[in-house]
Amino acid sequence: MLSYIGRRLALGLFTVWAVSVLAFLIIQLPPGDFATTRLAELAAAGNPSAVYEAERLRAEYGLDQPIFVQYFTWIGQVIQGNLGMSFDWNRPVADVIGDRLLLSMVVSVAAIIFTWAVALPIGVYSAVRRYSVGDYTFTFLGFLGLAIPNFLLALILMYLGFAVFDANVGGLFSPEYESAPWSFAKAWDLLKHLLLPAVVLGMTGTAQLVRIMRANLLDELKKPYVITARAKGLSERRMVAKYPVRVALNPFASSIGFLFPQVVSGAIVVSIVLSLPTVGPLLLRSLQAQDMFLAGAIVLLLGVMTVIGTLISDLVLMWLDPRIRHAR
Structure with missing residues (x-):
């Protein structure tokens, strides 16, 4: 190890x-x-x-x-x-990146938590209740989530926020906290603004993982060990949660390596639309201005995040699947 x-x-x-x-x-x-x-x-x-x-x-x-x-x-x-x-x-460069890198990480973690929290139960339900009304509904919503670009979803949600709820849904802070020093009130204000960017940035990944989880779990449910577990009288819920779901979780673990940098670098347009003070718009501006030290530092940090995420992904895979552990 x-x-x-x-x-x-x-x-x-x-x-x-x-x-x-x-x-x-x-x-x-x-x-x-x-x-x-x-x-x-x-x-x-x-x-x-x-x-x-x-x-x-x-x-x-x-x-x-x-x-x-x-x-x-x-x-x-x-x-x-x-x-x-x-x-x-x-x-x-460290001062320019500053809080932007921290906020980028916070938004990334929030998007990943949303992705997993939604995709896992929906994927399991769609596989266990295959061809049910719920399965068809989630399949339709999943294809819709894959088809709608993130920036377009951001514009739709911003319009609904302004027109229907009369709420300011842009940015990560209320106006009074944008330049204020960090405090409990500012952190709480950040948490209240995280839902919209987490939903927008995590929607595509959620739709993808739902389909992957459903397909993998359907494949596992046909394996001989599942038939044996059923023959021994193990309850369906316990059997599904203990064996096939754990193996089907591999795509979730393997996605850690690319989700962090993808959310940071792939959300430039969304960050501009939602006025998010993250690293994405800063990278775009540095490339346009040919600010090579700033752009190089951001790209290097994305590479470091990818390496760290891949290492964490491999360790989680080894913990989830004993077959990978023994193969090492």
Whole structure:
């Protein structure tokens, strides 16, 4: 067990390094750099010192150095815990990300909890009550959830909130708490605003896991060990919960590895629509401004989250399914 975790950690570190290299190279692919973008802005504003300012920025941030020198300078700072300076914000990257990363994690966890809490019982019910009215109803709603884009669902719910309930359903805080320091009242206000983004971001994943859970459980219910358990007189509810459901939970555990980064990076449009102060819109802005240190830090953090999520997923799978445990 410990040797397996050690191997996974070593592979995880290599994966994070590879992600850092690829992220840095991809961010450098568009022509020009942050100084070029700033030069165009200053020239459009009629600033006579635009060229001088652009050259000063290149020298200050090392943009005039070869790309491999820029990379090793950046990754050396990251190893020391310094994510560098944001060109666009003119502040340390850690300060720019700040609370946004924490709020992104909170929204991600809320969306995952919603996904599991809804998908698990519905998937089990649809499999056990196959071809019933409830099964057909949940199947229809599941296909509807897969078909509706998250941002469109966000717009619909926002409209209903304003038009029907006369409520402010955008953002994660009430106006009086947006710039207030953290307190119990602010945390409670955050919890009250979490339901809408959790539902919107978790809807697609919920619809997918319902179908996967139903299909896997239907397959397990046909296995010989289920027939044997029924023959021994085990009650249907206890038999289903103790054996086939546990094996059919594997897709839930395996989804941990991609749900965290997917919710963070895949929700940029939803975050913009709902005015969520998360990392997604910040990543979009940094890419548009060619703020390579900020964009690189966010992509690197997404890679780290993927590695951690995959490790947790593998450990949960080993706990759920003894066959995987022995195979290791």
